[in-house]
Amino acid sequence: MPLLSFSDFRVDFPRGPAVRGIDLSVAHGEALGIVGESGSGKSVTWLAALGLLGGTARIGGRVMFEEHSLTEMPPNRLARLRGGRIAMIFQDPMSTLNPVKRIGRQVAEVLALHRGIKGQAARAETVRLLDQVGIPNPARRIDLFPHELSGGQNQRVAIAMALAGQPDLLVADEPTTALDVTIQAQVLTLLDTLRRDLGMALVLISHDLSVVGELCDRIAVCYAGKIVESAPVARILRQPAHPYTRGLIAAAPRLGAGAGALVPIHGQVPDPWNMPEGCAFAPRCLHARTDCARQPALAPTGGADHLSACVLSDARSATAAHRETRHVSA
Amino acid sequence: MTGFLLRRVLRALLTIFIVVLAAFLALRTTSDPAIVILGPDAPPAAVAAFHEAWGLDRPLWVQFGSYMSDLLQGQFGKSMLDGQDALSKVTARVAVTLQIMMPALLLGVVTGVGAGIVAALHRGRPLDRIVMLGAVSGFAVPGFVFGLVMVLIFAVNLQWLPSGGNDSWQAMIMPILTLATGWAAILARFTRSAMIEVLDQPYIRTGSAKGLIWREVVMRHALPNAAIPVITMIGFMVGGLLAGAVVIESVFSWPGIGQLIVSSVSSRDVAVVQCVLVLVATTMVVSNMIVDLLYGWLDPRMREAG
Ligand SMILES: Nc1ncnc2c1ncn2[C@@H]1O[C@H](COP(=O)(O)OP(=O)(O)OP(=O)(O)O)[C@@H](O)[C@H]1O
Ligand SMILES: [Mg+2]
Numbered sequence: 001m002p003l004l005s006f007s008d009f010r011v012d013f014p015r016g017p018a019v020r021g022i023d024l025s026v027a028h029g030e031a032l033g034i035v036g037e038s039g040s041g042k043s044v045t046w047l048a049a050l051g052l053l054g055g056t057a058r059i060g061g062r063v064m065f066e067e068h069s070l071t072e073m074p075p076n077r078l079a080r081l082r083g084g085r086i087a088m089i090f091q092d093p094m095s096t097l098n099p100v101k102r103i104g105r106q107v108a109e110v111l112a113l114h115r116g117i118k119g120q121a122a123r124a125e126t127v128r129l130l131d132q133v134g135i136p137n138p139a140r141r142i143d144l145f146p147h148e149l150s151g152g153q154n155q156r157v158a159i160a161m162a163l164a165g166q167p168d169l170l171v172a173d174e175p176t177t178a179l180d181v182t183i184q185a186q187v188l189t190l191l192d193t194l195r196r197d198l199g200m201a202l203v204l205i206s207h208d209l210s211v212v213g214e215l216c217d218r219i220a221v222c223y224a225g226k227i228v229e230s231a232p233v234a235r236i237l238r239q240p241a242h243p244y245t246r247g248l249i250a251a252a253p254r255l256g257a258g259a260g261a262l263v264p265i266h267g268q269v270p271d272p273w274n275m276p277e278g279c280a281f282a283p284r285c286l287h288a289r290t291d292c293a294r295q296p297a298l299a300p301t302g303g304a305d306h307l308s309a310c311v312l313s314d315a316r317s318a319t320a321a322h323r324e325t326r327h328v329s330a
Numbered sequence: 331m332t333g334f335l336l337r338r339v340l341r342a343l344l345t346i347f348i349v350v351l352a353a354f355l356a357l358r359t360t361s362d363p364a365i366v367i368l369g370p371d372a373p374p375a376a377v378a379a380f381h382e383a384w385g386l387d388r389p390l391w392v393q394f395g396s397y398m399s400d401l402l403q404g405q406f407g408k409s410m411l412d413g414q415d416a417l418s419k420v421t422a423r424v425a426v427t428l429q430i431m432m433p434a435l436l437l438g439v440v441t442g443v444g445a446g447i448v449a450a451l452h453r454g455r456p457l458d459r460i461v462m463l464g465a466v467s468g469f470a471v472p473g474f475v476f477g478l479v480m481v482l483i484f485a486v487n488l489q490w491l492p493s494g495g496n497d498s499w500q501a502m503i504m505p506i507l508t509l510a511t512g513w514a515a516i517l518a519r520f521t522r523s524a525m526i527e528v529l530d531q532p533y534i535r536t537g538s539a540k541g542l543i544w545r546e547v548v549m550r551h552a553l554p555n556a557a558i559p560v561i562t563m564i565g566f567m568v569g570g571l572l573a574g575a576v577v578i579e580s581v582f583s584w585p586g587i588g589q590l591i592v593s594s595v596s597s598r599d600v601a602v603v604q605c606v607l608v609l610v611a612t613t614m615v616v617s618n619m620i621v622d623l624l625y626g627w628l629d630p631r632m633r634e635a636g
Contacts (some may be wrong), residue, residue, distance in 0.1 A: 080541050098536070
């Protein structure tokens with residue numbers, strides 16, 4: 001049984017659908033990368049699944065966490081699952097911590113909530129966690145406020161807070177986007193090490209395919225509220241089946257044809273209130289054909305673990321199309 | 331920190347000095363206390379005697395100098411009207427004013443802040459609309475209009491409550507309600523927007539992501555942050571308490587400091603007016619200082635600044 005799985009998961013805002021039927025699962029201990037451009041629905045998918053969206057969103061379909069249905073769980077029970085078995089960290093570390101509380105207290109709050117550790121024991125465990133995420137001198141830093149630490153250190157505190165509940169699944173939503181390049185690498189390495197040491201599953205959301213490529217076992221590509229392709233990392237980077245994935249690879253600094261040959265994808269992700277019929281990528285796709293007006297299903301392409309939602313995605317036409325892309329961009 | 335305090339105290343003293351000087355000049359140059367107190371038909375001899383008795387025949391700057399030197403020794407002088415010590419006359423009236431101000435402040439803060447929080451937590455929903463409708467109308471209608479309407483209804487028509495004075499506890503009801511309504515209206519709107527701003531911050535979502543249920547997120551993470559601007563606002567209200575007494579006490583003829591200042595200004599009873607002004611200015615300045623200190627205490631980001 002997978003640790004967590006979405007089936008036909010949907011999120012609708014009053015303005016339109018943001019997530020339009022996602023089928024995806026995460027195995028125990030797996031590192032899954034979710035990539036896609038800004039606005040493709042990566043964050044909304046996970047926020048909605050964990051009950052963090054609130055407000056005007058309407059949720060459809062199902063999310064199972066082992067044998068628990070997150071979508072049917074009463075809000076207060078779902079709340080207690082968060083921070084415990086499922087933890088999540090976010091993009092901007094400077095604003096994800098409460099500015100008027102000492103960082104140690106913010107970490108200890110999770111210890112009290114999920115592990116019943118209080119007082120001196122909580123303080124000791126907090127120091128250990130801060131040490132584990134690489135905060136130098138944790139016994140002294142424990143009483144600082146978030147504004148007294150750098151962005152990278154705050155993100156480490158946020159990671160310590162996530163680890164405090166000993167999660168089976170850590171969802172990291174662009175955890176390094178707001179950080180300097182050198183700090184980015186450090187934080188990513190930390191996440192990777194922690195995942196291996198603690199045996200938890202990691203979902204790494206990013207718009208940077210190269211980041212995800214280095215850390216993850218498997219990648220799911222998200223476009224306009226759907227998964228358009230998913231496969232093991234090596235496979236998807238070497239033999240991408242979906243034109244959108246190929247576009248992302250061609251546009252990625254460290255993965256593309258080489259320095260100076262980055263190929264941007266033209267156009268933008270369609271807005272939720274303005275979804276094209278059929279394949280949502282068709283208006284931007286170099287290989288669009290008349291049958292793209294029909295929504296292609298996510299189906300195996302050259303292997304059971306390689307899924308793609310494209311009319312061209314049998315292996316031969318994919319390679320042909322791939323060559324064509326190179327040709328057009330040259 | 332001590333340098334900061336010292337600078338604040340010096341600035342406060344300067345503010346009070348300017349208030350005293352301005353009031354002194356305004357009261358002395360607009361009309362003659364002797365004429366006002368003795369009457370326009372008073373014989374010139376009596377006026378001269380009055381002038382001499384109170385030192386009004388000396389040059390203005392000499393009068394101000396001696397007034398200031400008395401003030402520095404804690405002497406506020408005597409009332410020209412009845413020769414009573416100005417300070418004790420004023421403090422007696424302050425006590426009367428506080429009888430309505432304190433309960434009104436408490437009521438205004440509790441209902442205003444409470445309503446603001448409730449509105450923010452129900453943003454965009456009917457409860458929010460109702461609270462905001464109440465707050466906006468409470469804010470738009472001036473206190474004296476609201477007070478007069480209450481007098482018309484409850485004192486004149488229904489005759490349930492006395493229209494003024496301070497002879498019974500019933501007389502306190504309308505002035506307290508009038509004051510509290512105004513403050514609650516301001517605080518409700520202010521608290522609501524402070525709270526809404528905080529609820530939109532990413533650290534609120536972090537609170538939920540930690541496993542806290544919504545009520546715990548609000549109590550532990552939203553309220554402490556929203557409290558910072560709200561407490562500041564309340565501090566400024568406390569500073570303006572005595573100054574705000576004039577209107578409300580006129581409407582309900584409540585014999586507190588507001589009434590005293592009106593009567594002593596019209597009789598040019600300089601010592602009493604000055605005493606009231608020093609007191610009002612001091613409460614404002616001191617409460618502003620306390621607000622600043624409180625701010626640093628509530629918001630760790632402000633601690634090094636300032
Ligand atoms: N609270 C909300 N109310 C209405 N629409 C929303 C809300 N949150 C997100 N959306 C919309 O849902 C769509 C998907 O947004 P989402 O934040 O999931 O994108 P993303 O893939 O995470 O992008 P990014 O890389 O910028 O984080 C966008 O069109 C966005 O405008
Ligand atoms: Mg996002």
